[in-house]
Amino acid sequence: MTDSHTDTDRATMIRPAEASDEAAILACAEQAYSRYIPLIGRRPAPMLADYCGQIAAGHVWIAEDGSDLLGFIVFAPQGDVMLLENVAVLPAAAGRGIGKALIGCCEAEARRLGLRAISLYTNEKMVENIAIYPKLGYVETRRGEEDGFRRVWFEKPL
Template identity: 30%
Template sequence: MSGLPSEVIRLNDADAGELLTLQRAAYVSEAQAHHDLTLPPLSETLDQLRAALADPACHPWGTRESGRLVAGVRVRLVEESTAEIGRLTVAPDRQGRGLGTTLLLTAEDRLPAGISSVRLFTGEHSHSNLRLYRRLGYQETGRTQAGSYQLVHLEKTRLRTDAVRR
């Protein structure tokens, strides 16, 4: 097996339990880096996740390897021309192999044609996340305080808004 996903798939309610488990496993290192075990991805309930997945503005994507969900992301359409990326997660044993990059780029590529701006945020101590986002063209737009650390807000202008693939 090459280690890279063969396909990025749309997630739905049937994936909620597995997605929540993946999310919790993936965010432990973020919680440790920021000394904050109350991160929303760790405290989100199954009902809250199901409600997010049921929201028509939410476009959840994931990748599977041998049937196992190994990466996930939620894209939320927040304005006519803006989308927000959230909960980009990769299973701890699969990190560092390009899954997050592939998933994020695919999710961006599948955005509706009118979306010209993509936003996301991460914690200031999430050094690998910050490197990834900057490498993919996201630029810092500001910071907000979140307890004892700051959230780094980033934005990317989409150059390609002419095609939509689903």
């Protein structure tokens, strides 16, 4: 997607992240993922990401309400699939459809690029995510260890 997307029902705009958004993205990741540290035994991968580099590469999009960041998503094409690497919503904005809208943005961009599917993974301790993705049309494809994390992979054909 090259243009902003507005969800008029929620007055939420989704747009590509800019370098000036990095601090808000880091704060969102911290708030969204810190509760998993005790479950995983270490900081989850999204808390360790190089957001500066991902923003510069054009892989990060944010959802905002006015000037307040509500959540973000990181995705990039890999071969014939779009890898949805990370989606996070501020706990205070949970339940408003922000995550679903961000995933919709990723799916729209994958379709625009003519990719065959969306691929994603989540930590197996993030059971809420494992329950949500099938409701959005994603199918679990495998489980295993990668980068020291126990992960569950999903895919959604387009």
